[in-house]
Amino acid sequence: MKDKFMDVLQRLGRTFMMPIALLPIAGLMLGIGASLTGEAFVELYSLEGILGKGTILNSFLSILSDAGEVIFANLPLFFAIAVGMGLAKAAKEVAAFSGAVAYFVMYATMTSTLEHFGNVEELKEVPGLISTVVGFENTMNTGVFGAVIIGLVVVWLHNKYYKIEMPDALSFFAGTRFVPIVSALAGVVLGMVFAFVWPYIGMGIAWLGTAVASLGYVGTFLYGLIYRALIPTGLHHVFYLPFWQTALGGTAEVAGQMVEGAQNIVFAQLAAGEPVSYEAARFFSGQFPFMIFGFPAAAFAMYQTAKEERKADVKGLLFSSSLTSIFTGITEPIEFSILFASPLLYFGVHVVLAAFSHVLMHILQVGVGLTFSGGFIDFFFYGILPGQVMTNWMPVVLVGLVYGVLYYTIFRILIVKLDLKTPGREDETQESKLYTKADYKEQQAQKEKAAEAGYTEQSVDVVAGLGGPDNLVDVGNCATRLRVTVKDGEQVDQGLLKSTGASGVVVKGKNVQVIYGPKVANIKSNVDEYLAAIGKMPNA
Numbered sequence: 001m002k003d004k005f006m007d008v009l010q011r012l013g014r015t016f017m018m019p020i021a022l023l024p025i026a027g028l029m030l031g032i033g034a035s036l037t038g039e040a041f042v043e044l045y046s047l048e049g050i051l052g053k054g055t056i057l058n059s060f061l062s063i064l065s066d067a068g069e070v071i072f073a074n075l076p077l078f079f080a081i082a083v084g085m086g087l088a089k090a091a092k093e094v095a096a097f098s099g100a101v102a103y104f105v106m107y108a109t110m111t112s113t114l115e116h117f118g119n120v121e122e123l124k125e126v127p128g129l130i131s132t133v134v135g136f137e138n139t140m141n142t143g144v145f146g147a148v149i150i151g152l153v154v155v156w157l158h159n160k161y162y163k164i165e166m167p168d169a170l171s172f173f174a175g176t177r178f179v180p181i182v183s184a185l186a187g188v189v190l191g192m193v194f195a196f197v198w199p200y201i202g203m204g205i206a207w208l209g210t211a212v213a214s215l216g217y218v219g220t221f222l223y224g225l226i227y228r229a230l231i232p233t234g235l236h237h238v239f240y241l242p243f244w245q246t247a248l249g250g251t252a253e254v255a256g257q258m259v260e261g262a263q264n265i266v267f268a269q270l271a272a273g274e275p276v277s278y279e280a281a282r283f284f285s286g287q288f289p290f291m292i293f294g295f296p297a298a299a300f301a302m303y304q305t306a307k308e309e310r311k312a313d314v315k316g317l318l319f320s321s322s323l324t325s326i327f328t329g330i331t332e333p334i335e336f337s338i339l340f341a342s343p344l345l346y347f348g349v350h351v352v353l354a355a356f357s358h359v360l361m362h363i364l365q366v367g368v369g370l371t372f373s374g375g376f377i378d379f380f381f382y383g384i385l386p387g388q389v390m391t392n393w394m395p396v397v398l399v400g401l402v403y404g405v406l407y408y409t410i411f412r413i414l415i416v417k418l419d420l421k422t423p424g425r426e427d428e429t430q431e432s433k434l435y436t437k438a439d440y441k442e443q444q445a446q447k448e449k450a451a452e453a454g455y456t457e458q459s460v461d462v463v464a465g466l467g468g469p470d471n472l473v474d475v476g477n478c479a480t481r482l483r484v485t486v487k488d489g490e491q492v493d494q495g496l497l498k499s500t501g502a503s504g505v506v507v508k509g510k511n512v513q514v515i516y517g518p519k520v521a522n523i524k525s526n527v528d529e530y531l532a533a534i535g536k537m538p539n540a
Helices: 002-020 023-037 039-044 056-073 075-087 092-117 143-161 168-173 175-214 217-229 236-245 262-272 287-304 308-328 332-341 343-363 376-384 394-417 437-453 457-465 494-499 520-533
Strands: 130-133 136-140 251-254 257-260 472-477 481-486 504-508 511-515
Touching: 002 075, 002 143, 002 236, 002 472, 002 481, 023 039, 023 056, 023 262, 023 376, 056 075, 056 262, 075 092, 075 143, 092 136, 092 143, 092 175, 136 175, 143 175, 143 236, 168 175, 175 217, 217 236, 217 343, 236 262, 251 262, 257 262, 287 308, 287 332, 287 343, 287 376, 287 394, 308 332, 308 376, 332 343, 332 504, 332 511, 343 394, 457 494, 457 520, 472 520, 481 520, 494 504
Parallel strands: none
Antiparallel strands: 130 136, 251 257, 472 481, 481 511, 504 511
């Protein structure tokens, strides 16, 4: 049961990555457009003649801002579609379409039920409960939670009925055509239920958000601690998303509109030209000191403590991982190197320092938000560009410099004192495994077949490392890692997977995560093409 529950959470977290991947481009459009047209920015740099209201550039940037804002406004809809598509066994496009249908029907039903049987005026007294969603006025904003719930209902119906057979007279509605129909009916039922139940759920979420806020710096510390501690499990997306997108992360009135969710508040304030709330930004700003400064310093400590004969080998790996952390905030190649070298170094040092970073940014009232992760790109667009008055970004640099010294000093001392096997200090470069003659022949045959079809040897090795194509149940990916469900976790060859360029491998029962960093999307596509070429696509 535990493995099955973890499998569901792993797969659910993976589906979140598609809509989350939209956030950087949406945030860039909204951030650039809103920041450069904000009155504070225009006045600060005396750019009224170029960027003032009525200028061509102002109009263009306003369009850019509106284009980015529409993605944030409709993010729950995208989650409903992504959940259906990501968890469907087959015919994923039908599940995605059905998710959109059910989402709209759910809101239409809920809005109409409230109008005929509810008390909208009374519900309006609860901040953030009644609003306008996808064109429906005076409805309840169920946010990402409601979208995920309807998405899960749709995918359950899809997987149960996408092969359903009907009598000849009704055969047109059989199979995949039945799924949108039954999903629409589910939307009606769920919309009616939500009309009466969601006020209590919404108030419960709002209360929990208030409780977290009432904990002050302790709440901020716990958020940062749990977030980083969940990185190895891959469940961090499930944890942070409610804080970013629901009332759990707070509510605020911005430009006369009630906004819920820390990320939505930050970007609404940027768009309105209001100073960013450090209470909302506390869920983001703490990432910048250790991602931009701390991790590169830790990587430098690992390089300096590497064996002399191995320094040339690990220099490129650590340097590229550091640049990735600095600019994009994607840290998993370094984080997993730390974790596999020493859980004590990861959980006892890094996770605690990361949590304190969030607390320090909260204390110093830093209002820098982000779209995806705490790298320099987000820091520049949502911290520096809007201006010190809007975001109070300067303490990030001061704390970051201190964090660089801390990470370098602590990591270097512990690596040497405890003889930790960080990159370049390993006794062996690859795990060993005995292969039979049949294993060798099969692997060579697969490589020849892949080469003839134009597929990479890496794809063959990845599949072999996962126990072979017949061991695969489901193959997916998030931003930095392959997320795979296998029939037998004991068949996974971690040494072979690491030889393909993986910085780490996590095996939990039948759930496998192979960490490659930002290049994982192309690796996943290559693996899919290879499996299709040999006729071994899971669920095909």
